[in-house]
Amino acid sequence: MESVEKEYFAFISYKSEDVEWATWLQHELEHYHLPASFNGRTDVPHELRPVFRDIDELSAGNLPEQIKQALLNSQNLIVICSPQAAESPWVNEEVETFISLGRTDRIFPFIVEGNSPKEFFPPSLLNLPKNEERLGGEVSKNGRDAAFVKVVAGMLGVGFDSLWNRYEKEKAEEERKQRELRDKLMISQSRFLSEKVNSLVEEGDFYTAKLLALEALPVDLKNPDRPYVIEAEIALRRASQSNNAILRGHTDNVTSIALSPDGLIIASGSYDETIRLWNFKTGQVVQQLPTKEMSLSTVSFSPDGQYLAYAYADYDDSSIYIWNLNKNCQQCILKGHRTTVRSISYSRDGITVITASDDGTIRIWDVRKGRCSKILRDDGKFVRSAVYSPDERYIASTSCDSAIRIWDADKGLLIRKLEGHMDVATNVVFSDDGSMLASTSEDYTIRVWDTTTWECKHCLKGHQRYVLSAAFSPDNLLLVSGSLDNTIRIWELEDGQCLGHLDDHSERVNSVLFHPDGNFFISSSYDTTIRIWELFPNHPKKVSRNDVSVFTNSYMNSKGDLMVDIHGFREICIKEKESGIILREGIGHTDDVYGACFSPDDKYIASASMDKTIRIWDAETLECINVLKGHKGDVTSVSFSPNGQYIVSASADDSIRVWDVSTGLCIIVINNKSTPYFTVDGCHIVTNLSEDSAYVWEFPPLQKLIDDNREKFKNRQLTPEERKRFYLE
Numbered sequence: 001m002e003s004v005e006k007e008y009f010a011f012i013s014y015k016s017e018d019v020e021w022a023t024w025l026q027h028e029l030e031h032y033h034l035p036a037s038f039n040g041r042t043d044v045p046h047e048l049r050p051v052f053r054d055i056d057e058l059s060a061g062n063l064p065e066q067i068k069q070a071l072l073n074s075q076n077l078i079v080i081c082s083p084q085a086a087e088s089p090w091v092n093e094e095v096e097t098f099i100s101l102g103r104t105d106r107i108f109p110f111i112v113e114g115n116s117p118k119e120f121f122p123p124s125l126l127n128l129p130k131n132e133e134r135l136g137g138e139v140s141k142n143g144r145d146a147a148f149v150k151v152v153a154g155m156l157g158v159g160f161d162s163l164w165n166r167y168e169k170e171k172a173e174e175e176r177k178q179r180e181l182r183d184k185l186m187i188s189q190s191r192f193l194s195e196k197v198n199s200l201v202e203e204g205d206f207y208t209a210k211l212l213a214l215e216a217l218p219v220d221l222k223n224p225d226r227p228y229v230i231e232a233e234i235a236l237r238r239a240s241q242s243n244n245a246i247l248r249g250h251t252d253n254v255t256s257i258a259l260s261p262d263g264l265i266i267a268s269g270s271y272d273e274t275i276r277l278w279n280f281k282t283g284q285v286v287q288q289l290p291t292k293e294m295s296l297s298t299v300s301f302s303p304d305g306q307y308l309a310y311a312y313a314d315y316d317d318s319s320i321y322i323w324n325l326n327k328n329c330q331q332c333i334l335k336g337h338r339t340t341v342r343s344i345s346y347s348r349d350g351i352t353v354i355t356a357s358d359d360g361t362i363r364i365w366d367v368r369k370g371r372c373s374k375i376l377r378d379d380g381k382f383v384r385s386a387v388y389s390p391d392e393r394y395i396a397s398t399s400c401d402s403a404i405r406i407w408d409a410d411k412g413l414l415i416r417k418l419e420g421h422m423d424v425a426t427n428v429v430f431s432d433d434g435s436m437l438a439s440t441s442e443d444y445t446i447r448v449w450d451t452t453t454w455e456c457k458h459c460l461k462g463h464q465r466y467v468l469s470a471a472f473s474p475d476n477l478l479l480v481s482g483s484l485d486n487t488i489r490i491w492e493l494e495d496g497q498c499l500g501h502l503d504d505h506s507e508r509v510n511s512v513l514f515h516p517d518g519n520f521f522i523s524s525s526y527d528t529t530i531r532i533w534e535l536f537p538n539h540p541k542k543v544s545r546n547d548v549s550v551f552t553n554s555y556m557n558s559k560g561d562l563m564v565d566i567h568g569f570r571e572i573c574i575k576e577k578e579s580g581i582i583l584r585e586g587i588g589h590t591d592d593v594y595g596a597c598f599s600p601d602d603k604y605i606a607s608a609s610m611d612k613t614i615r616i617w618d619a620e621t622l623e624c625i626n627v628l629k630g631h632k633g634d635v636t637s638v639s640f641s642p643n644g645q646y647i648v649s650a651s652a653d654d655s656i657r658v659w660d661v662s663t664g665l666c667i668i669v670i671n672n673k674s675t676p677y678f679t680v681d682g683c684h685i686v687t688n689l690s691e692d693s694a695y696v697w698e699f700p701p702l703q704k705l706i707d708d709n710r711e712k713f714k715n716r717q718l719t720p721e722e723r724k725r726f727y728l729e
Contacts, residue, residue, distance in 0.1 A: 011074035035166035092122040109136025190216040197235035209239035242537035254524040269296030282716035311341035356383035398425035440467035458496035482509030540695040550677040553597035553639040608638040
């Protein structure tokens with residue numbers, strides 16, 4: 001057996017359940033530094049080490065003998081006292097051994113749990129004669145640190161206060177340094193995250209951007225769990241200006257998407273052999289259906305949202321599967337097609353389904369009976385799509401030719417072919433009111449047909465490759481289209497003009513759908529993503545003039561005895577109101593000044609100029625303390641928020657900007673050139689103010705913005721992969 005020969009300052013006796021306390025106590029003792037006032041004293045040791053703790057010190061061999069040797073070589077015995085230690089024969093034996101060595105006065109209890117000595121002392125301590133009773137540090141009464149210092153003071157034979165006062169100061173200083181270091185790291189992290197948020201916004205991924213911005217901001221601004229940095233506020237406000245989002249999760253081409261009638265769930269099918277259901281508001285996958293190991297061709301919701309129909313893009317399985325979403329089980333399987341099914345369309349009552357297949361047929365199915373009731377055949381091959389008209393009088397379909405076929409839905413008879421496309425027609429869709437039919441084609445165009453005359457109203461040109469899908473807005477004023485050229489185009493249907501195109505997808509856009517509220521549309525692509533687009537991001541609300549109370553800034557201070565004025569076109573000055581005497585001048589603008597105003601607390605003055613800047617001045621000295629740059633044209637107006645924290649400005653560059661007064665950073669940019677005002681509550685910005693109406697833009701307080709987004713995303717967190725990507729883990 002290896003003998004224990006070195007001398008220990010202290011031996012820690014404890015029960016295994018109290019190992020965390022033993023570990024902490026050993027660390028504190030071995031890293032403890034005596035106050036400087038003890039320097040030069042020979043009656044106290046310079047350090048309190050080494051400390052014996054069995055798990056670290058024992059070697060293989062005779063355990064009791066090693067412990068006895070360690071006790072023999074220890075100056076002090078610290079007993080971690082608790083109900084479990086009180087019942088431990090080992091702890092009791094260690095105390096008895098130390099007593100037998102004649103060192104009862106060197107035993108120091110460290111009480112971590114229990115209400116009375118009978119509860120936490122082992123028998124050997126409990127039964128000591130009254131004149132030898134040991135008092136110890138009690139965590140529950142004085143706290144962990146005070147209990148520790150009391151034990152140290154006892155072992156050193158010095159007064160508690162002589163150690164405690166210094167200990168508190170050192171602890172406070174250490175905590176301050178650690179807090180400062182932590183805050184510096186968190187500030188750096190918040191700024192890094194804010195940069196990533198801005199990049200995500202540029203990419204159009206507003207869901208992830210908002211989640212990341214929340215990581216960079218305190219949960220509660222009044223009791224912050226991390227330092228506030230304005231860059232994080234700017235990032236969250238910017239991300240909140242739009243609700244565009246990228247839904248990631250599929251690992252292969254997304255071939256088809258469908259939207260539940262209430263607009264809450266997006267269903268997607270992919271070549272990765274999965275069907276995923278996504279929460280529209282949060283972008284979270286709420287369910288993945290148990291499918292075969294086959295690529296998906298198409299998915300479709302029933303009108304009541306209770307069922308999802310889907311088909312595989314595999315020639316070996318041409319069935320249509322109906323999944324009951326409420327019961328989470330398969331409802332039925334429709335069999336009859338000989339090869340791949342390309343589209344599925346429900347009737348409005350959900351009783352029938354029409355399907356289009358590469359076998360050259362359209363089939364009408366009775367879902368309740370699970371059987372085919374009609375088969376529609378023509379000379380077209382490889383039927384690509386078939387849809388009901390809203391009144392269910394017609395079925396429109398496309399095949400592997402340029403014609404659009406119109407069928408009598410009841411009789412199953414072909415009644416018309418719409419000619420005009422110069423190449424294969426790929427898809428058809430009716431408007432919600434049934435007045436229009438849109439067809440897409442490999443001739444790079446979309447044709448819009450009047451369903452009363454079946455004449456072509458518009459031939460929409462702009463895509464550079466095959467057009468694969470189209471969707472009408474619920475109000476039938478707009479149409480969106482997706483193409484093999486990787487773009488989405490937005491069309492105005494009154495005159496057929498293209499309002500804009502989106503090129504964020506990196507591969508072909510297979511499907512586009514409008515959301516029922518008309519403010520969003522959704523696209524899917526071979527780039528494995530689904531994107532949600534806000535049609536008019538950050539669009540203001542038009543309200544009655546009587547419904548808004550604006551905060552009007554003044555060129556006079558709150559006392560009414562001073563006024564700010566323009567002097568010599570490029571300078572501002574402060575005058576006495578009564579006498580008109582100029583008290584001081586502000587020089588700095590390099591072009592004419594449009595106007596200036598006092599902050600609500602009279603501390604600052606803001607001025608707007610043709611030099612494209614806003615200047616903030618100290619109202620006492622009229623010294624310029626900040627120059628706000630960002631506008632690309634003349635700044636025509638400027639005003640403070642009611643709390644003086646922000647400035648809002650308008651410019652000839654057709655933009656409104658909100659600035660943080662303390663930092664001079666731009667918080668948000670709004671595309672509008674009308675003179676802006678803050679509302680009295682500071683939560684909105686008002687533009688286009690007239691006698692009858694106004695436009696209102698939301699500008700919520702930061703805490704409300706944080707709370708609203710946390711509530712929205714309470715069930716949607718960053719994934720482990722996303723956390724690693726942004727170095728959060």
